Structure formats: structure tokens, C-alpha cells
Amino acid sequence: MMTNNVYKADLGTSLPEESPLEMPRHKVQEERQPAKKLFNQPLISIFLARLFVFCVTVYLSWYGATEMFAVLNTNSIAGMQWAFLVLFCINFTWISFAFSQAALGFFSQINPFRRKIKEADPETVTAILLPVYNEDPIRIRASMEAMYNDLVEKAPGKFAFFILSDSNKAHSAVKEKQTFYPILNNDTDKCPVYYRRRYNNAERKAGNIADWVTRFGGAYESMIVLDADSLMSADCLITLSRRMAAEPNMGLIQTLPTIIEANTLYSRLQQFANQCFGPIYAAGLSAWHGSASNFWGHNAIIRTKAFASACGLPILSGKPPFGGHVMSHDFMEAAMLRRAGWGVRFDNDLQASHEEAPPSLIDVMVRDRRWCQGNLQHKAFLFAKGFHFATRLHIISGIFAYLSAVFWFLLIAVGFALALQAHFVRPEYFANPSLFPTWPVFDFEKARLLFEISMALILAPKVFGWLSAMINLRRCREFGGPIFLTINSLLEIVLSAMYAPILMFSQFLVVFDVLKGRDSGWSAQSRDDGATPLKTVCRAHLSHTILGAGLAASTLYLSPQLFYWSLPISFGLTFSIPLSWLSGGAKRGNLLSALGFLKSSQEKRPTPIVKRLHDAQQQLDRIDTQDGLSALHRMTQDEHFYRWHLAQMPEEDLATLSRPRICAEWQIKMNDSLDDLVKNIKEEECLAILKSRSLMEAMGKYLPDKAA
Numbered sequence: 001m002m003t004n005n006v007y008k009a010d011l012g013t014s015l016p017e018e019s020p021l022e023m024p025r026h027k028v029q030e031e032r033q034p035a036k037k038l039f040n041q042p043l044i045s046i047f048l049a050r051l052f053v054f055c056v057t058v059y060l061s062w063y064g065a066t067e068m069f070a071v072l073n074t075n076s077i078a079g080m081q082w083a084f085l086v087l088f089c090i091n092f093t094w095i096s097f098a099f100s101q102a103a104l105g106f107f108s109q110i111n112p113f114r115r116k117i118k119e120a121d122p123e124t125v126t127a128i129l130l131p132v133y134n135e136d137p138i139r140i141r142a143s144m145e146a147m148y149n150d151l152v153e154k155a156p157g158k159f160a161f162f163i164l165s166d167s168n169k170a171h172s173a174v175k176e177k178q179t180f181y182p183i184l185n186n187d188t189d190k191c192p193v194y195y196r197r198r199y200n201n202a203e204r205k206a207g208n209i210a211d212w213v214t215r216f217g218g219a220y221e222s223m224i225v226l227d228a229d230s231l232m233s234a235d236c237l238i239t240l241s242r243r244m245a246a247e248p249n250m251g252l253i254q255t256l257p258t259i260i261e262a263n264t265l266y267s268r269l270q271q272f273a274n275q276c277f278g279p280i281y282a283a284g285l286s287a288w289h290g291s292a293s294n295f296w297g298h299n300a301i302i303r304t305k306a307f308a309s310a311c312g313l314p315i316l317s318g319k320p321p322f323g324g325h326v327m328s329h330d331f332m333e334a335a336m337l338r339r340a341g342w343g344v345r346f347d348n349d350l351q352a353s354h355e356e357a358p359p360s361l362i363d364v365m366v367r368d369r370r371w372c373q374g375n376l377q378h379k380a381f382l383f384a385k386g387f388h389f390a391t392r393l394h395i396i397s398g399i400f401a402y403l404s405a406v407f408w409f410l411l412i413a414v415g416f417a418l419a420l421q422a423h424f425v426r427p428e429y430f431a432n433p434s435l436f437p438t439w440p441v442f443d444f445e446k447a448r449l450l451f452e453i454s455m456a457l458i459l460a461p462k463v464f465g466w467l468s469a470m471i472n473l474r475r476c477r478e479f480g481g482p483i484f485l486t487i488n489s490l491l492e493i494v495l496s497a498m499y500a501p502i503l504m505f506s507q508f509l510v511v512f513d514v515l516k517g518r519d520s521g522w523s524a525q526s527r528d529d530g531a532t533p534l535k536t537v538c539r540a541h542l543s544h545t546i547l548g549a550g551l552a553a554s555t556l557y558l559s560p561q562l563f564y565w566s567l568p569i570s571f572g573l574t575f576s577i578p579l580s581w582l583s584g585g586a587k588r589g590n591l592l593s594a595l596g597f598l599k600s601s602q603e604k605r606p607t608p609i610v611k612r613l614h615d616a617q618q619q620l621d622r623i624d625t626q627d628g629l630s631a632l633h634r635m636t637q638d639e640h641f642y643r644w645h646l647a648q649m650p651e652e653d654l655a656t657l658s659r660p661r662i663c664a665e666w667q668i669k670m671n672d673s674l675d676d677l678v679k680n681i682k683e684e685e686c687l688a689i690l691k692s693r694s695l696m697e698a699m700g701k702y703l704p705d706k707a708a
Contacts, residue, residue, distance in 0.1 A: 014195040019218035025312040032386035033341035036249030046290035053100045060096035065089045087411040102461035105284030119242035126241045127220040132165045134172045135228040137179035146612035150234035156190040165197035170631040170686040206329035217304045227298035233352035233609040240301040251306040251342025255353035256282045257299045266583035268598040270357040277465030282348040291343035292390035297330035310340035320519035321373045328374025335391040359530025360584030370520045372402045372510045405507035478601035501572040530584030541576040548573025630678045636702045649693040660684040674702040
């Protein structure tokens with residue numbers, strides 16, 4: 001267990017000696033560098049995997065297009081029918097592409113001849129970076145202690161933790177330091193822990209990582225980037241560093257994070273889908289990506305010098321949402337590494353790489369707003385010079401992940417318009433001069449068959465995941481056996497189908513919002529149980545409910561058959577308020593677990609690293625009993641902590657002469673008691689105190705012994 005010794009922490013600093021590394025900013029348009037030679041690159045299998053995905057996607061897309069043309073082909077196709085055909089082809093191609101990757105993944109999973117990946121002992125210490133942004137530091141310290149204790153046992157002296165804070169709220173910043181400072185610089189020979197908080201949050205997480213690279217990156221050959229909710233076992237961390245050491249021309253290796261700690265209905269749905277169906281998709285992606293894979297921003301190892309030389313992100317012309325700093329930096333960092341000749345690989349075989357999921361539907365919608373803007377911003381790179389064709393596919397997939405909602409919505413709208421036209425507009429039997437009438441023909445049998453094929457393509461990846469787990473006895477037992485695996489798979493399919501139209505319409509509105517020019521900003525991700533007041537849920541889903549009820553009523557009026565066909569869409573939208581309310585809340589989610597449904601294997605038999613996390617959480621939950629205290633109360637109630645914080649500040653005063661700083665200085669002079677100061681001071685003035693050495697020294701008059 002980490003030493004909790006405030007006196008020892010008080011004597012040291014929170015950071016090691018700096019080792020600068022240059023990180024030049026690149027342009028959107030640059031020449032591609034020759035690909036570096038890689039040892040573990042099975043070129044034939046990668047080529048065959050890409051050929052398989054291409055051929056299956058093209059064949060299914062062509063089949064869907066020709067069949068839909070036959071469905072709509074009366075004696076001539078009208079304008080609205082052409083629109084329906086085009087939209088159908090776009091959507092059918094998208095689901096065909098997803099199906100082809102899942103099919104490839106299924107065949108890869110059952111392949112008994114898997115290539116062994118080369119490993120070697122790294123010669124230097126590997127840095128583990130934990131970016132933080134207004135998060136709960138108790139939870140972060142628990143996961144970090146779990147990893148720390150595991151590493152000290154299995155790889156002492158091989159890793160170092162860096163907690164990189166970008167928190168811009170006074171209370172969050174002080175609580176972080178108060179939580180982390182007792183463990184900083186302890187056991188430096190085995191696994192040191194460092195902490196750095198930026199005063200300037202430029203370029204968000206990308207800027208946070210870049211700041212570390214330019215200040216400390218020269219001392220570390222590789223860095224493992226985590227998220228605030230990441231958890232990785234020592235075995236996984238060690239294997240990552242060994243694989244990176246064995247491939248001197250590899251720039252990045254991405255793991256497959258599995259979702260854990262889900263305790264709500266919606267997070268349990270994501271957790272089950274991730275653990276049951278996710279490995280199929282991952283195996284397919286890994287097979288055709290080869291050395292031109294992608295980066296998801298966390299749970300990956302990166303060669304530091306390669307990152308510094310290749311990944312200085314450009315600043316896009318124009319204003320947000322399409323201009324300015326690159327939001328979804330991870331995609332482009334992988335792309336720029338590949339453009340510079342470095343390999344980027346997705347190793348989906350590594351175990352015990354974990355993350356957590358958003359707790360509720362509303363939390364997913366909030367996250368989608370930021371992700372949508374970042375992905376749509378990538379249009380600036382789509383046709384840029386120098387990028388690998390696989391990179392362009394990653395960019396297209398990221399953009400289409402949100403544009404697909406627009407095309408599905410438009411397809412439904414045009415289909416509904418065609419139904420209205422058929423009901424209210426009299427057919428023109430003699431539209432063209434002829435002795436014989438032109439009879440309207442709609443091939444319902446072909447339409448039904450095409451609908452069934454479309455549903456089969458959508459559900460096939462889930463069937464592949466279920467079948468893969470069924471034939472793997474160990475995995476089947478982890479899901480509770482074949483009966484619970486089957487029931488939970490069906491439950492996930494049904495509930496996901498209910499939530500799908502809500503997400504579709506939400507993403508449609510999000511894309512429209514971005515296209516209007518609205519910037520999403522930067523907000524911390526919710527990590528509580530997602531229990532949302534009913535009033536908030538009603539306000540968030542009022543438009544969904546109105547749309548769903550209107551669609552149901554209209555289709556019922558037009559035709560009972562049309563009503564039943566549209567029920568999978570109208571039902572979810574109409575009941576979006578109760579469905580969204582049920583999606584969050586630990587009590588509702590844990591009730592399912594108590595009944596044995598959507599239960600994770602980690603709940604019954606947690607792996608050692610997850611057990612370590614639970615033990616650390618139980619111990620640390622007793623540490624913080626001061627949630628009601630202000631940031632300044634926290635700062636001055638413990639003199640050891642106050643002196644330590646003051647020791648970390650630079651000699652020169654970094655605070656420029658600003659209004660908040662001047663006002664904060666005046667407030668400290670005028671208020672004799674800390675309670676009065678807290679009552680009168682503003683948030684920006686409090687932040688000015690935390691980054692000004694002279695103001696922090698002036699706060700010394702509020703220390704307990706001075707106040708007495």
C-alpha cells in the first residue's frame with residue numbers, strides 16, 4: 001500500500017527534473033514519409049482481410065441497391081422515390097461495412113493459428129499519464145493505487161505515474177492536491193508518483209499531454225496514456241511496454257478497453273455489449289487495420305519521441321466548431337504518426353485493460369455533442385495530402401458515425417412522405433401519352449425480403465458475439481452459462497432497439513446544432529450514477545416524445561400495416577422520457593444485477609486488479625469527509641498541506657496584473673476571518689489566489705495557529 005506520510009511529501013516536490021523535448025506544430029497538408037520497417041507485420045493476412053471487407057461491403061451494397069431499385073421500379077421512378085433509393089443505398093452500405101468487419105472478426109476469433117507477437121525488455125522507465133479535468137480525485141487515486149501496488153509487486157523500477165491536472169475550478173484543484181500530495185514522490189526507486197496542474201488549459205487534453213511531452217518527455221522512451229476512469233493490470237502494462245520495446249519503429253499500440261463498474265441500466269447495457277459483442281468488432285478492426293490503426297485517446301502506449309516529432313496538431317483556420325484547436329485529437333495523432341512513417345497497431349488480445357461507461361442516456365447525449373463536433377471537424381483532414389488510405393477510412397467512419405443518424409432520419413422522413421403521397425395523391429395512370437395506362441407497382445414481397453436482410457445485417461454482429469461466447473467455455477461461464485448468456489443477449493437487443501431511435505434523433509439534432517456553428521465547449525464527463533430528476537428528463541426528451549407520438553398517430557391513420565412497420569421507431573421515441581429516466585440510477589441498475597440479468601463477470605469473480613480497485617476505494621472513502629468545505633478552507637486548515645502547496649509554486653509570480661488578482665489581493669487585506677473571505681470572494685478571484693505565490697503567502701494569516 002502507498003505510504004500516506006504528509007511529512008515526507010512536505011519535504012519533496014511534486015515533479016521530477018525537467019527533460020524537454022521539442023514538439024513542432026505540423027500543417028494539415030504535408031508529405032507522407034516512407035513507412036518504417038516493422039517485424040510483426042503479416043502483410044498477406046492484412047491484404048486478405050482488407051480484400052474481404054472491401055468485397056463483402058461492395059457485394060452487399062450492390063445487392064441492396066439493385067433490390068431496392070426493383071422494389072421501387074414502377075414503370076418509372078419519381079423524384080421522391082429516387083431520394084429514398086439514394087438514402088437507402090447510403091444506409092445499407094454503412095451497415096454492410098459494419099457487417100463485413102464483424103464477420104471478419106468472427107473468423108479471426110475462431111482462427112486457431114494466431115500469430116505470436118514479439119516482446120523484449122524495455123531499457124528505460126515507462127511513464128503512465130493520468131490526465132484529470134474536474135474529476136473526483138478519490139476515485140482516480142483508488143484506481144491509481146490499484147495499478148501502483150500491482151506494478152510495485154511485478155515490475156518495480158519500470159514505471160512512473162504522472163497525474164496531469166487541467167482542472168479549472170478552485171474546489172476541484174484544491175481537492176485534487178489535498179488527495180494526491182501525501183503519496184507524491186514516495187518509493188521513487190520502485191514507482192514514483194508525480195503531480196502537475198496547468199494554469200492554462202490551452203488545447204484541452206491534447207495540450208495537456210503535449211505540455212508533459214515538451215517538459216518531461218525526453219526522459220521517457222514511451223508513455224502509456226490513460227483516462228480518468230482507466231484501470232489496467234500490471235501484466236497488461238508490462239506487456240505493452242515489452243511489445244513497444246520489441247518494435248523500435250512502432251509509434252503507438254492501442255488496447256481494447258473493456259467496460260467495468262457499471263451500475264445503471266444503460267451502463268450495464270453498454271458493459272454487456274462491450275464484453276460480449278465488442279471482441280468481435282475489435283478482432284475485425286485489428287485484422288484489417290494492420291500497422292495503420294487508430295487511437296481512442298486512452299489505454300494505449302505511445303513512443304514519446306515519435307509523438308513529439310509527428311503529433312504537433314495544426315490549428316485549423318476559422319472559428320469553432322470547425323476551426324481552432326483539434327477537438328478529437330486522438331484520431332489525428334494516430335493519423336499523423338502513420339503519415340510520419342511510424343506504425344500504429346491495435347492489439348486486441350491484451351486482457352485487463354478497463355474503462356467505465358457513461359451512466360445514463362442523457363450523459364451519452366452530452367458526450368455525443370462533444371464527440372460529434374470533433375469528428376465533423378475532421379473533414380479538414382479527409383482529403384489532405386499524405387495520409388494513408390486506412391486513415392481516411394477512419395476519418396470517414398468517425399464522421400459517418402454521426403452523419404448516419406441524419407441519413408436514417410431523412411430515410412424515415414422520405415418514406416413517410418411517400419406514404420402520405422400514396423394516401424392523398426391520386427395516381428396518374430396516363431401521365432405519358434399512351435394507349436395503355438401506367439399502373440403503380442410496389443413489390444411488397446421484395447420489400448419484406450430486403451427489410452429482413454437489413455435486420456439480419458444489423459443483428460449479425462451481435463449473433464457472432466453470442467456464438468463466439470457460446471463456443472468458448474471459459475467466456476460462456478463468465479456470462480453465467482449458456483442460458484443467461486442467451487437471455488442477456490436478447491435483453492440487450494430489445495433494450496438497445498428501444499434506445500436506438502432516441503439516440504438517432506438526438507444525434508440528428510446534434511449534427512444540425514454543429515452545422516449551425518455552435519461550439520460545444522469542454523465539460524467534464526459525468527461519473528456518478530446518472531440519476532436524473534424527472535423534470536430534467538422531460539425537458540431533454542420533449543421533442544423526442546412529440547415526434548414519436550406524431551409518427552405513431554399518423555401511421556395508424558394512414559395504414560395499420562404502416563403503423564406496425566414503424567413501431568420499432570415510434571415506440572422508443574414516444575416513451576423516451578420513461579426510458580431515459582430508467583437508464584440512470586444505481587438502484588434501478590443493480591436490481592437487474594440482483595436478478596442475474598446483464599451481470600458482469602467482474603461482479604461475481606473480480607480479477608485481481610479489479611479487486612485491488614475495490615479494496616482501495618473502501619479505504620479511501622474514509623479519507624475525504626470535508627465535502628462541504630470551500631477551496632480556501634481546505635487550503636488553510638492543514639498547515640502541512642498549505643506549506644507543501646506553497647513549496648510547489650515558482651519563485652516568480654506567474655499571475656499577470658488582472659482584475660481578479662487585484663480584487664483577490666484587496667479581499668485578503670480587507671477580510672480578517674477566512675469565513676468572511678470565502679463569503680465575499682468570487683470563483684475567478686479564488687483561482688487567482690491558487691496560482692499567485694504572493695497571494696498564497698498572504699493567505700498564511702488564516703492558518704489555524706495565526707487565526708487563534
